[in-house]
Amino acid sequence: MIYTCTLNPSIDYVMNVDEFKPGDLNRASQTFFYPGGKGINVSRVMARLGVKTIALGFTGGFTGEFVKDFLNKEEINHQFIDTEQNTRVNVKLKSQQESEINGPGPILSSKHQEELMEQIRTLTSEDTLILAGSVPSSLPGDFYITIADMCSKNGTKLAVDTSGKALKELVGRPIYLLKPNHHELGELFNVTIDSMEKAAHYGQKLADQGVQHVIVSMGGDGAVYIGTDQQFYSNVPKGQLKNSVGAGDSVVSGFLASMAQGKSTEEAFRIGVASGSATAFQDDLCTAEDVEELLDEVKISSLIIGGKPNENHRIID
Ligand SMILES: Nc1ncnc2c1ncn2[C@@H]1O[C@H](COP(=O)(O)OP(=O)(O)OP(=O)(O)O)[C@@H](O)[C@H]1O
Ligand SMILES: O=P(O)(O)OC[C@@]1(O)O[C@H](CO)[C@@H](O)[C@@H]1O
Known part of the structure; x- marks a missing residue:
């Protein structure tokens, strides 16, 4: 079975404002509510691509009920632990540019942590766990490490999409998939990544x-x-960028869904990229049809030819 784990889910409150003026009363032309958090986005996109998952993590309060109801309507299984505190609301402001304000998240006790570890302890070598998103500040800084070590002990495949300290500490552990963006990768090695070759x-x-x-x-x-x-x-397909929220999560979903369906690594990468762009071009996360429409535009080339770097890809010195 494939599990996603979102330690800090959210409601993503998307506000479209024609011309946002800081310090003024602004009125939104359109608003949307979606369940959010990186692991939850992965569960939603994987469902649309035909792969079932079970979403784990912490939810609570009326906002937590919204998240669970939304997932129920999309027939996504979940086994969230109740925190009795409202799941955070993250504001996604779409105007001349995209701005985000993410809430801090709940205070999680050692009992909450133990409940989650009990669930993760039952996973086996037949299972995959996708750990995605930030770690609420009330959890120990090494909480992802504790989970990674449990997965390694049980032979559970671990995919990770996180950044900063959590990402840094995980490197060196056996990991099935990591998907940093170029900023996160640069931060990890204290460099600027401004080309495909450096990436x-x-x-x-x-x-x-x-x-x-x-x-x-x-x-x-x-x-x-x-x-x-x-x-x-x-490459990525050309189109109008409408929404970058969840685009990275969609890359993870497209890749893992395709691998679970037995596709080749190259094809899984192609579908991952098409899924990312399909989300970037929609208001909400992509559907299978959106991905299909872009697939022909995604061209994959090898970076190594005959054991040597492909000269066509020598972009930097
Ligand atoms: N301008 C764009 N045009 C086409 N596709 C895009 C564009 N921006 C993002 N994407 C798609 O979204 C994917 C993920 O984008 P990005 O590298 O920004 O990841 P991320 O920072 O993890 O995303 P997120 O904003 O979800 O955190 C890209 O690989 C690509 O498929
Ligand atoms: O605060 P975190 O956990 O880093 O990120 C949370 C979040 O911004 O990530 C998702 C998009 O990737 C959104 O659905 C959600 O609001």
Whole structure:
């Protein structure tokens, strides 16, 4: 079974404001409420791509009820632990530019933590766990490490989409999939990643430290895949960027859904990128039809030809 784990879910309150003026009374032309949090987004997109998951994590209060009802309507299984505190509301302001204000999240006790660990302890080598999003500040800083160590002990495949300290501490552990964007990868190695070649170079460092599949997404500039013996570059389809919220989560979903369906790594990467762009071009997360429509525009090329770097991809010195 595939599980997603969102320690800090949200309601994403999307507000479209024609011309946002800070300090003024602004009126939204349109608003939307979606369940949010990176793991929950992965569960939603994977469901749309035909792969079932069970969503784990912490929810509570009337906002938590909204998240669960929404997932029920989309026939997504969940086993959230009740925190008795309202799940946060994250504001996504779409105007001349996109701005986000994410809430802090609940205070989680050691009992809450133990309840989650009990669920994770039951996962086996047949299972995959996708850990995605931020760690609420009330949890120990090494909580992802505790989960990763449990997965490693039980042979559970672990995919991770997080950033900052949580990401830094996980490197070196056996990980099935990591999907940093180029800023997160740069922060990890204290460098600026401004080209596909640098993304491949630093992505390879993660692969060398035990990550089986590394995808470095670079927004509208393409994406790089680094695996044990394959490296690919992908362009991204052209279109109007409407919504970057959940685009990265959709890359993870497209890749993992395709791998679960037995597709090749190259095809899974292609579908991952098409899924990311399909979400970037919609108000909500992409559907299977949105992904299908973009698939022909996603071209994958190998970064290594005959054991040597593909010269067509030598973008930087
Ligand atoms: N301007 C764009 N044009 C086409 N596709 C895009 C664009 N921006 C993002 N995408 C798609 O979304 C994917 C993820 O984007 P990005 O690299 O910004 O990841 P991220 O920062 O993890 O995303 P998120 O905003 O969800 O946190 C890209 O690989 C691409 O498929
Ligand atoms: O605060 P975190 O956990 O880092 O990110 C949470 C979040 O911004 O990520 C998702 C998009 O990836 C949204 O649905 C959600 O609001």
